[in-house]
Amino acid sequence: MMSKKKILTILLCLLTASALCGCRHAAKEANSETAVRTETTTEKVKITADDLAGRKAGSVVTRDELKEIGDTDALFYSEVISDETFARMNGVSFGEGCIVSREELRYVRVLHIGFDGKTHIGELVCHRAVADDFVSVFQRLYERSYPIEKMLLIDEYDGDDEKSMEDNNTSCFNFRPVPGSDHLSQHAYGRAIDINPLYNPYITSDGYTPVNAGDYTDRSKETPHKIDTDDLCFQLFDEHGFFWGGNWNTVKDYQHFQKKE
Numbered sequence: 591m592m593s594k595k596k597i598l599t600i601l602l603c604l605l606t607a608s609a610l611c612g613c614r615h616a617a618k619e620a621n622s623e624t625a626v627r628t629e630t631t632t633e634k635v636k637i638t639a640d641d642l643a644g645r646k647a648g649s650v651v652t653r654d655e656l657k658e659i660g661d662t663d664a665l666f667y668s669e670v671i672s673d674e675t676f677a678r679m680n681g682v683s684f685g686e687g688c689i690v691s692r693e694e695l696r697y698v699r700v701l702h703i704g705f706d707g708k709t710h711i712g713e714l715v716c717h718r719a720v721a722d723d724f725v726s727v728f729q730r731l732y733e734r735s736y737p738i739e740k741m742l743l744i745d746e747y748d749g750d751d752e753k754s755m756e757d758n759n760t761s762c763f764n765f766r767p768v769p770g771s772d773h774l775s776q777h778a779y780g781r782a783i784d785i786n787p788l789y790n791p792y793i794t795s796d797g798y799t800p801v802n803a804g805d806y807t808d809r810s811k812e813t814p815h816k817i818d819t820d821d822l823c824f825q826l827f828d829e830h831g832f833f834w835g836g837n838w839n840t841v842k843d844y845q846h847f848q849k850k851e
């Protein structure tokens with residue numbers, strides 16, 4: 591037989607144990623709440639300019655991302671040709687017998703406003719002598735919301751200039767010997783750039799390129815994305831000491847800017 595006192599003591603012990611257990615349970619819940627809060631905080635860590643370095647060129651940078659990044663200066667830069675970039679170029683724009691070395695070239699990353707009104711990441715390869723000019727000109731164009739539809743390495747078009755122009759792609763370096771000719775354009779040195787080429791064709795007495803630019807060959811007309819001497823793009827390149835192909839006498843290359851020697 592258990593005495594009343596013993597029964598009371600056992601009951602008291604059971605109650606205390608249950609209370610302690612309850613406390614531990616509550617503590618566990620609090621801990622998991624903290625964990626959730628920590629996870630949420632991690633998700634909200636700000637995006638930085640560095641995070642965009644690995645993003646594919648052509649991608650959109652959203653308005654929210656731009657707001658989080660704040661100052662976009664760090665998104666306009668040039669760098670040496672990385673192994674990754676060189677793998678894209680080698681045997682394509684960096685063809686056999688290339689007259690410039692990899693060390694003389696630079697990879698330029700900028701932002702540009704596409705024809706969709708959104709901010710895109712642009713890229714180009716150029717000679718190191720003009721890399722700072724391009725960074726500066728494209729930063730000014732971006733600040734003034736100058737529309738440039740696409741800016742991808744010509745290697746994305748198998749190094750085919752016609753394909754790149756037809757797609758209205760802005761591009762710079764491309765070394766490909768012209769069959770049956772020893773003439774090399776300034777693009778082979780990375781010192782020339784073609785801007786919105788579909789809307790600003792290359793016109794000779796024999797015709798024009800790209801083939802789909804027929805609506806934009808009459809330069810007396812007000813056509814979209816037309817480069818002329820009143821255009822901001824012309825003015826900025828002119829300030830930086832570039833020739834404009836639209837001012838040439840024998841042929842007219844309205845998309846083309848090249849640095850004076």
Ligand SMILES: [Zn+2]
Pocket residue numbers: 777782783784843845846847
């Ligand atoms: Zn050109």
